Amino acid sequence: MRVVRPGFHASVYAAVRSVPAGTVTTYGDVGAALGSPRVARHVGWALAALTDDSVPWHRVVNASGRISFKGDTPRAVLQRARLEAEGIVFTSSGRIDGFSALRLTARDALLDAISDAPA
Template identity: 45%
Template sequence: MQQDNLNERIWQVVAAIPQGRVATYGQVAALAGAPRHARYVGTVLKHLPAGSTLPWFRVLNAKGELSFPKDSSAYQRQREALEAEGVVFIAGRVNLATFGV
């Protein structure tokens, strides 16, 4: 599995997540052809260039939670971006059955 090719597939999967919907890191990995590489998806998204328009904020952990610490600006930025698209949080979680792809 070539890293550059996998990165490109991950970017394509994330770009295809519709507005107002979310996917988990594991789902993105599986759809990119790399099941069991959920952590790698997080690494790829973490290293996006500044100003990237890829909707990275639509990717959550398997519990439907944001992976950033709750008191961080990154957590707030991701949550606000999702809420602006109509995604609802209940007790800090997104219902994956309702908002998942």
């Protein structure tokens, strides 16, 4: 998907939209795919500004394979519910089962999508 002249968050949205259902990625990977591994915080920051469902923000978790939120917040519950609805399995520790592999799959899709829409 071609990004015309994005600000940073527009790039984030484009990248996250390219994440396939049933996979997950991290803030750092999204940032890295956009060309800057140091902007992980801003990926989350950009997603925080989202108000609609046009972006699958729930497929983005932190580098530990866990939900970033405290766990009792409405968004955390919603995120987990949506992921489970896509086939993601959580371990008893609250981590995503097979996180490493899912992350790689999503990263590959991200890079492929972004190579079609260079910064």
